[in-house]
Amino acid sequence: MPHDLPACRCVICHDYGDRDEADHTDLRTIEQVRDHGWSVVMVPADAEGPGFAYTIGLWHTHRVPELAVFGLDIGTMRVLLNTLGRQAAAGTVLEPGREYEEVVEGRPVALRTADLRWYREFFGGAIAFHRRPPFPVLQVVWPDAEGRFLWQVGTAESYGRSQPRLWLRPAEHPEGVWSALVTG
Incomplete structure (x- = not known):
């Protein structure tokens, strides 16, 4: 484990009387x-928007x-996150800006660093x-049918409504x- 990482303050490592x-x-x-x-926490789609999933504990x-x-x-989404989690546990370095091939359903994904201002939501x-926080979160971004990622398409694309751009403020x-x- 690198020495420049902040100490873990999670509920497993420290009991502050709140367990x-x-x-x-x-x-x-x-x-x-x-x-x-x-x-893996899974949040199904509802009237407010598309579903999403995220890890806790990596x-x-x-x-x-x-x-x-x-x-x-x-x-x-559960399979995708567990696949990437197993790869990370086995030593694969998960880096923002990098594409990972054939993670799920034979398609690539890319990772982007989520801005801290999205965490609460x-x-x-x-x-x-x-x-x-601070604990880092990487957004796993999947491509559209043409193989393009969000940063390669215009803002009006329907595909862009399915996933946010958490790397932006x-x-x-x-x-x-x-x-x-976030603003509502």
Whole structure:
């Protein structure tokens, strides 16, 4: 583990007297992180927007960024995050700006660093587990049918409504379902 990383302040590493306040979901997450190294939180699509999923525990267990993906089928997102989690646990370096081939369904994905200002809206479970940022989150971005990533298409593309651009500050994000969640 590199020495320049901040110390882990998660609920497993430190008991500040708040473990007794953990609910069933929190206890299940702690158990999954202890048993498997991480947990995947899945948020289904609803009237507010597309579904998304993210990891909790990769930072604690392996000192690699947590991962988040948006806009795909819940099952596909779980498989994608677990595949990348297993690769990271086996030593694959997950780097922002890099593409990873054939992670799920034979398609590439790319990783981008999520801006801290999005965390409260999307990663509440991870904040509760880690107690507070900083813990890094990488957004897993999938390409459209033509193989283009979000930064290669215009803002009006329907594909861009399926996944946010978390590497942008919320104020820089194109208007739509994602920016409305943070500013609304």
